[in-house]
Amino acid sequence: MMENYISIGSFPVKIVWLAILGSALIAYGILNVKLRKEPDKKQLLDVLSNAIVICWFVWKISYVLLHPVLTFKQPFNLIYFNGGETGVVLGIIAAVLYLLRSAGKRELDRNRIFYSGILGLTIFFAVYFGAHFASETVAADGLISIFFTILAFYLYTYGSFQLKKTVLSMLVTALFFSVINNTPLGGKKEDTAAxxxxxxxxxxxxxxxxxxxxxxxxxxxxxxxxxxxxxxxxxxxxxxxxxxxxxxxxxxxxxxxxxxxxxxxxxxxxxxxxxxxxxxxxxxxxxxxxxxxxxxxxxxxxxxxxxxxxxxxxxxxxxxxxxxxxxxxxxxxxxxxxxxx
Structure with a gap:
């Protein structure tokens, strides 16, 4: 089983954060290659990068909204805690609103922003779940990585900037997760009888x-x-x-x-x-x-x-x-x- 942390000096660093960072850098690099000939490449990448930062910031700061009394008593809690799953939802909403506003302000095609964002996410999940499968060999993670790899390849080669195909890929993704979460592959059970x-x-x-x-x-x-x-x-x-x-x-x-x-x-x-x-x-x-x-x-x-x-x-x-x-x-x-x- 993969260790949860590695030590850099005396400072413990979560393996999952390193996996997230590495997957994000790979996704950004591949997306950069995909957009290399596009005239609005820099703007698309800038807007998407800003949206990710906004999503993270809202997720982190949403702890104040969810636990105002605890934050008032212990302000430093903001350093250690975040808004959890509710914070993620709030972060996504804030990021989407930012993308819509930026599209109008910068005169960018919203279809192109939407496509680029979804392609980046599919690459990220393909790499992230692939790394997790390599370290812990959980069947569900392997299937998820293969699924996102195929989906990313499809979007990269056949679905370029086409909104219908991008939306279709999201619907297929939702169906896939619905199926896998309702089968034995959705969880890992270990025998601890002996x-x-x-x-x-x-x-x-x-x-x-x-x-x-x-x-x-x-x-x-x-x-x-x-x-x-x-x-x-x-x-x-x-x-x-x-x-x-x-x-x-x-x-x-x-x-x-x-x-x-x-x-x-x-x-x-x-x-x-x-x-x-x-x-x-x-x-x-x-x-x-x-x-x-x-x-x-x-x-x-x-x-x-x-x-x-x-x-x-x-x-x-x-x-x-x-x-x-x-x-x-x-x-x-x-x-x-x-x-x-």
């Missing part, structure tokens, strides 16, 4: 290393006692800004889902923190899930924690399903739990 045969480790697919720690209330909690629950093992410290940013999101999620066999273990790296600060922090943030004190660095060393916050999502059979470096939003937690069910 947990005893799974190696203990800290990578996705490993059995989570067991540990026991005292809570701030003086009780002892052991990870293995929570078998049958989806467990978030969240390693954090009070002095960590992104840890502070994610706490309200975690509290909100736990308030709504704690009755669903979901548990959060907030493992404070107390060997580099202060128990007094932790207790004050818990009061200030009204934390409603167990806070464990790692006074000797036992759990931190066991899970090889370098960057914080780091969260391991463990399924009901004790298998690590995800390792997430950085703050989690409410929406991220929902997705992690779905993947761990």
């Amino acid at each position: 947990v005893e045969t799974v190696a203990t480790g800290i990578k996705p697919g490993n059995k989570a290393p067991d540990f026991d720690l005292k809570t701030i209330d003086g009780e002892t909690m052991r990870l293995s006692d929570l078998k049958g629950n989806v467990v978030f093992i969240n390693l954090w410290a009070t002095w960590c800004p992104p840890c502070r940013a994610e706490m309200p999101e975690m509290v909100r999620y736990y308030n709504e889902h704690s009755s669903e066999k979901i548990e959060i273990l907030a493992v404070n790296l107390t060997d580099s923190d202060s128990e007094k600060e932790v207790k004050q922090f818990a009061d200030d943030y009204k934390i409603n899930f167990p806070i464990l004190l790692d006074t000797e660095g036992k759990a931190g060393n066991l899970y090889k924690t370098v960057s914080i916050p780091t969260t391991f999502i463990v399924d009901k059979k004790g298998i690590i399903r995800e390792k997430h470096i950085g703050p989690m939003s409410y929406e991220m937690m929902e997705e992690f739990v779905k993947a761990a069910q």
Whole structure:
């Protein structure tokens, strides 16, 4: 299975962002070749590039619209979080409105803008899902990559600047995703029945290393006692800004889902923190899930924690399903739990 992050120095970088960047550069390069003889090439590429930036910006800033109270209390949340799927929709709407306005302002043919944008997206998805298939060999990703490769070839060679063929390609795409999402290929199921045969480790697919720690209330909690629950093992410290940013999101999620066999273990790296600060922090943030004190660095060393916050999502059979470096939003937690069910 592909690692989620690579380290550049001491800075963790998500593999998915590198895949997105690489796919976007390849799509831009091929689109640049396609438009090389067009008199309005520069304008088309400029408008499309601006639309992408606007879509990203609206997606990022839409967190303010969706969570104004949390943003007011924690302004730095904007650095770490975004508007999720709702933000993507808002970003797309903003980008489309910009394209329509730019077409009129720059006297560009809207059909040409529409075609160029769809061609760029099909190339992007062909490369992106192809890279994902190469790293994890998920059948659905391979089929999606082949589909978009064929569609991109069709648009590049036979559908040039023709609105009818571009719209037809979108309808075919919608039908394709509808079919694939309603077949077994739409998801990846792994057999975790024989947990005893799974190696203990800290990578996705490993059995989570067991540990026991005292809570701030003086009780002892052991990870293995929570078998049958989806467990978030969240390693954090009070002095960590992104840890502070994610706490309200975690509290909100736990308030709504704690009755669903979901548990959060907030493992404070107390060997580099202060128990007094932790207790004050818990009061200030009204934390409603167990806070464990790692006074000797036992759990931190066991899970090889370098960057914080780091969260391991463990399924009901004790298998690590995800390792997430950085703050989690409410929406991220929902997705992690779905993947761990």
